[in-house]
Amino acid sequence: MLDALIDPFRQGIGQRALIEVIVLGLACGPLGAWVLLYRQSYAAESIAHAMLPGLVVASLAGLPLTLGAGAGLVVAAVAIVFASRVARVGADVAVAVVVTAMLATGALLALSPDVPARLGELLFGDPLSVTSGEILVSALLTAGVLIALGARHRDLALAGFDPATAPSLGAAPGRVELTLLVLLAVTTLIAVQALGNLLVVAIVIAPGAAALRVASRLIAVLALSAGLAVLAGVGGLYLSHYVNVAAGAAIALVAIALFALSLPVGPHLGIVRGRRRSPVETIGARA
Amino acid sequence: MSAAPLLEVEGVAAGYRPGVHAVEDLNFAVMPGRLVAVLGPNGGGKTSLLRALLGELPERRGRIRARGRIAYVPQTERSRLDYPVSALDVVLMGTYAELPWYRRVGTAQRRIAADALGRVGLADSASTGFGALSGGQRQRVLIARAVAQQAEILLLDEPLSGVDRASAQRVMAVLRELRDDGRALLVATHDIQQAREFDAVLCLNRAQVAFGEPAPTLTAEVLERTYGAELIVLDGGRRAVVVQHHEH
Numbered sequence: 001m002l003d004a005l006i007d008p009f010r011q012g013i014g015q016r017a018l019i020e021v022i023v024l025g026l027a028c029g030p031l032g033a034w035v036l037l038y039r040q041s042y043a044a045e046s047i048a049h050a051m052l053p054g055l056v057v058a059s060l061a062g063l064p065l066t067l068g069a070g071a072g073l074v075v076a077a078v079a080i081v082f083a084s085r086v087a088r089v090g091a092d093v094a095v096a097v098v099v100t101a102m103l104a105t106g107a108l109l110a111l112s113p114d115v116p117a118r119l120g121e122l123l124f125g126d127p128l129s130v131t132s133g134e135i136l137v138s139a140l141l142t143a144g145v146l147i148a149l150g151a152r153h154r155d156l157a158l159a160g161f162d163p164a165t166a167p168s169l170g171a172a173p174g175r176v177e178l179t180l181l182v183l184l185a186v187t188t189l190i191a192v193q194a195l196g197n198l199l200v201v202a203i204v205i206a207p208g209a210a211a212l213r214v215a216s217r218l219i220a221v222l223a224l225s226a227g228l229a230v231l232a233g234v235g236g237l238y239l240s241h242y243v244n245v246a247a248g249a250a251i252a253l254v255a256i257a258l259f260a261l262s263l264p265v266g267p268h269l270g271i272v273r274g275r276r277r278s279p280v281e282t283i284g285a286r287a
Numbered sequence: 288m289s290a291a292p293l294l295e296v297e298g299v300a301a302g303y304r305p306g307v308h309a310v311e312d313l314n315f316a317v318m319p320g321r322l323v324a325v326l327g328p329n330g331g332g333k334t335s336l337l338r339a340l341l342g343e344l345p346e347r348r349g350r351i352r353a354r355g356r357i358a359y360v361p362q363t364e365r366s367r368l369d370y371p372v373s374a375l376d377v378v379l380m381g382t383y384a385e386l387p388w389y390r391r392v393g394t395a396q397r398r399i400a401a402d403a404l405g406r407v408g409l410a411d412s413a414s415t416g417f418g419a420l421s422g423g424q425r426q427r428v429l430i431a432r433a434v435a436q437q438a439e440i441l442l443l444d445e446p447l448s449g450v451d452r453a454s455a456q457r458v459m460a461v462l463r464e465l466r467d468d469g470r471a472l473l474v475a476t477h478d479i480q481q482a483r484e485f486d487a488v489l490c491l492n493r494a495q496v497a498f499g500e501p502a503p504t505l506t507a508e509v510l511e512r513t514y515g516a517e518l519i520v521l522d523g524g525r526r527a528v529v530v531q532h533h534e535h
Contacts, residue, residue: 037370154383154392161370161380168341168359169436170384212371216416221371 008241017127017194020135021233021251024191025203027142029229030149030222031187032208034180037160042092043181045201046099047188050076052106052197055122060114065122066137069189076102106197125196125248127237134193141190145183149222152179157218195248202252203229210262228258291354292316293471294340294440299349301339308346309335312494317471317487319439322462324482324501325475327491328514333475336491337442340473355439355471360432363425364449368418374428375413378403381435403434407461423454427461434465441465443474447481459484479505 008014035044054072058065076098083094110122121129130138149156155171163173184204191200207228208221215221236251243250300311310332317323327333338344340351341359358381378400379392386396404410407427417425426446433441446462447455459481466472466486474485482488483501490496490504490513497509 151388154380154386154388157372157376158380158383161367161372161377162361164365165359165361167343168357169380169432212369216371217373217376218371 008237013128014237014241016130016132016135017237017247018234020127020130020138020194021237022230023135023138023142024194025207025229025231025233026226027138027145027187028191028200028203029207029211029226031145031180031183032204032206032229033211033221033225034149034156034160034208035184035204036208036212038177038180040177040181040184041201041205042095044184044188044204046076046095047073047181047185048192048197048200049099050102051188051192052122053102053109055192055197056106056109059122060109060112065193066189069192072102073185073189121196121248122192123197124246125192125194125199125251127194127233127247127251128240130194138190138194141186145187148179148183152176156180195251199248199252202255203232206252206255206259207232210259213259213262214265229255232258290318293319293354294357294473295350295352296340297350297352299339299347299351301335301344301348302346303335303344305346308493309344310339310491310493310495313339313349314495315489315498317440317473319469319471320466321471321486322466323471323473323487323489324485325473325489325491326477326479326482326513327475327496329477330493331513332491332493334444336489337444337473337475340440340442353440356437357440357442358433358436358438360426360429360441360443360446362445362448363422363429364445366417366425366429370417372417373414374409374417374420374424375400375404377417377428378431378435381432384436399437400431400435403431404428406434406464407431408457421450421454423450423457426450426454426458430458430461430465439470441470441472443472445475445477447474447476447478455481479510 009018032044035041051069051072054068054070054075055065056068057063058068058071061068079098079101080091080094083089083098084091086094089097120126155166155176158169158171159166159173159176162169166173166176188200188204191203195203208225210228211221211225215224232255233251235254237247239245239250239254240247294317296313296315299313300308302308302310313336325333325336335344337359339347340353340357375397379396381403382392382396382399386392401410401413404413407430409424409427409431412420412424412428417428420428430441430443430446443462446458450458462472462474473489476482483505485501487499488501488504489498490509492513492515496513497504
């Protein structure tokens with residue numbers, strides 16, 4: 001039994017992958033819970049997909065992937081700003097058009113015969129290929145994200161709960177939301193290398209969604225979300241090792257499975273429990 | 288009761304865009320221990336007035352003088368019920384502005400919040416999820432948050448709408464108690480009957496129409512200038528009904 005648990009991590013490749021998914025989970029979990037509380041899961045998906053052409057170009061040119069993904073994000077942001085200024089094109093339409101265009105451009109570029117064999121990793125990720133340097137970058141990122149989330153925790157709580165009143169309570173909703181989106185973009189930039197362009201969204205969204213179903217206090221939601229994201233990462237590595245499937249996809253599947261498990265659990269705990277009141281109370285005896 | 292008003296508004300005009308005033312000609316003063324109803328049609332400037340008093344409107348002329356902290360109480364109809372916070376968590380938010388970001392919420396803040404929750408009669412519901420409370424209870428939690436802000440001046444946006452009559456009476460009782468502590472309360476409402484129970488009424492229709500004690504102020508003429516075509520006067524002027532389209 002112990003051997004079976006240790007086996008995937010006997011070699012350097014497995015050990016580095018283990019550290020990477022734990023480190024990324026600690027950042028993606030709590031960040032994802034905030035992204036959901038701010039109803040920004042569409043942004044999480046858009047940010048990841050808009051990076052693809054940049055990733056492909058960087059990979060073709062032999063440049064660092066982070067540089068390519070960052071450039072891709074800047075191009076997408078500029079295109080969204082311009083598209084949303086066109087008459088009768090709202091912001092969500094602009095995002096949809098630009099992100100689809102970016103994803104399609106990335107896919108076209110990827111069909112080029114010059115594309116190196118690593119391209120599959122750009123889409124689906126490969127935590128087993130991370131280097132020590134990349135782990136260091138991820139660790140710095142996670143530390144930064146957690147410090148930022150901790151320092152701005154009360155502002156995030158205020159502006160997410162009650163944006164109309166937040167200014168008079170000491171938090172500027174616009175600035176808080178921008179901070180959250182910047183943290184999301186930077187996290188996606190780093191996590192996309194291990195988890196892939198299509199799958200990074202799962203590790204950001206699914207643990208947070210499960211935590212929000214089960215826990216009923218903010219701190220509990222954030223801690224549980226971090227724990228579930230780490231669990232999805234580690235569980236995905238086991239699945240990948242023993243079933244012999246791609247690690248990035250296995251992690252995404254475990255994350256989604258954890259969310260599915262939270263569906264029947266939710267109603268017995270947390271937020272939903274309080275709603276089950278007797279009809280007399282509901283009518284207003286305690287109002 | 289001290290003689291100085293808690294809130295003085297002189298020649299104030301305010302709006303969202305340069306040159307366009309959502310509300311103007313505001314001139315009134317509120318003494319401590321006064322409960323003021325702010326009446327007016329939708330788009331008549333009730334919310335703009337409250338936001339101008341909070342200093343949140345970009346365009347503002349005239350003079351606003353507040354001798355005390357101002358707190359805003361939003362409509363509970365707009366509250367998020369899916370947010371993972373307890374009643375006490377929401378009230379604690381009232382203490383955040385005074386707390387530097389590097390300091391944790393401590394016993395002092397918890398005591399302030401628990402006391403505020405007790406003031407609105409919800410001490411027993413501290414750990415109940417905010418979304419699990421009734422509409423009237425949620426409104427009282429939001430009022431407790433303003434109390435936790437240590438505010439002397441409370442601005443309430445339609446605190447009685449969207450709650451049943453029994454809850455509305457509980458909310459009114461809380462408002463009267465806070466007034467009796469010496470606070471000044473401005474309550475935006477669309478209920479003219481309810482406004483007659485207040486100490487004063489401020490009638491707005493993009494500009495101040497009237498301000499004073501309810502009985503002499505709420506004449507058929509003032510009501511008509513306030514509500515215009517939306518008003519239907521019944522019983523020879525003793526009752527008035529306002530036909531409003533609610534924008535949400």
